[in-house]
C-alpha cells in the first residue's frame with residue numbers, strides 16, 4: 001500500500017507518500033521564522049502553525065506525488081517524542097484521514113523516523129548497523145537490527161545537552177542567528193578549527209565510552225566569549241566548536257563499530273547535516289573499514305518522508321496497527337519504531 005506519513009513533533013509540518021521503500025512525493029512547512037525572535041521554539045506558536053499547515057501540506061504532498069487521497073492505503077504519524085500540543089495536531093489529522101479512508105493507522109517514534117530516513121536514499125539498512133542519532137533534542141548511539149521488528153539497543157546517550165542544542169546555544173553566545181546549527185556550519189567555513197582548544201568531554205580512559213556530554217562545551221564557549229569581550233573571532237570559535245563536537249561524535253561512533261564488530265555506521269538527525277560531522281565521519285569510517293551512510297541534508301532534519309518510511313517498513317513487517325484512540329507520548333523512550341500499541345512479538 002501507499003503510506004501517508006505525517007510529522008508535527010516540533011516546528012516542521014511534514015507529509016509524504018512512500019511505497020515499498022520509495023519516496024513518491026512530499027511537502028514541508030516550517031514555523032521556524034516565527035520562533036526566531038524568541039531564540040527557540042515556542043510551543044503554542046508551533047501548535048497553531050501546524051493547525052494552519054497540516055491540511056495544505058498533506059494536499060501538497062499528494063500533488064507532488066501525483067496521487068489522490070483515495071490512493072492512500074495506510075497512515076503513519078509521529079506520536080512522540082516531541083511537544084505535546086504540536087504532536088496532537090498531527091495525530092488528530094492522521095486519525096481523521098485513517099478513519100475516513102478506512103485504512104490502518106501506525107504510531108511512529110520520531111527518532112525511528114530519523115533512522116529510517118536513510119532508507120529512502122540508500123535502500124534497506126544493513127542488519128546490524130550502528131546508528132548515531134544527533135538532533136536538536138537527542139544524542140544517542142544505537143545498535144539497530146531489524147528496525148521494524150527488533151528492540152533498539154542504546155549503547156549510550158547524552159547525559160545533559162544534545163549536540164544540536166549545544167550548537168544552538170553556542171550560536172546565540174557568538175551572536176549568530178537562529179537556528180544555530182546551520183549558522184555555525186556557515187561561520188566555520190572561514191574559521192580555523194584549531195584556533196581554540198575546546199574540551200573533548202567524556203573521552204578519557206575512565207569515562208563511559210559511549211556516553212556524551214555537551215553542556216560543558218557550551219560553558220567553554222561562554223567563557224571564551226566573556227574572556228575576549230566583544231573581540232571574538234566568530235569564525236575561529238565556530239570552527240573550533242564544530243571540530244570538538246564532530247571529533248567526539250565520530251570517535252565514539254567508530255569505536256562502537258569496532259567493539260561490537262559492526263560493519264556499517266548510519267548518522268542521522270539534524271546535526272548529521274553538519275559538514276564537518278559528515279567529512280570527519282567519512283575519514284574515520286574509511287580508516288576503520290566501516291561503511292558510512294548519511295542521508296542527504298534535507299532528509300536529516302525533520303520531515304514527513306521519514307515517518308512515511310517507518311510506516312512503510314511497519315506495514316511490510318506486518319506490524320499491528322494502532323487503535324484510533326492512540327495518544328501522543330511527548331517523552332516516549334526509543335525501544336521500538338512503532339509506538340502504541342506494542343510491536344509484534346514484544
Ligand code: ATP
Pocket residue numbers: 009010081082110114134135136137138163164165167168179180181182185269270271272273274275300301302
Ligand atoms: P529531535 O529529533 O531530537 O526531537 P529536533 O526534531 O528538533 O529534535 P532535528 O530537526 O532533527 O531536531 O534537528 C534540528 C537540530 O539540528 C537543531 O539543533 C539544528 O541546529 C541542528 N542542525 C541543523 N543543520 C545543522 C548543521 N548544518 N550543522 C549543525 N547542526 C545543524
Ligand code: MG
Pocket residue numbers: 010011012301302
Ligand atoms: Mg526543526
Ligand code: FE
Pocket residue numbers: 110114135136269270301302
Ligand atoms: Fe527530529
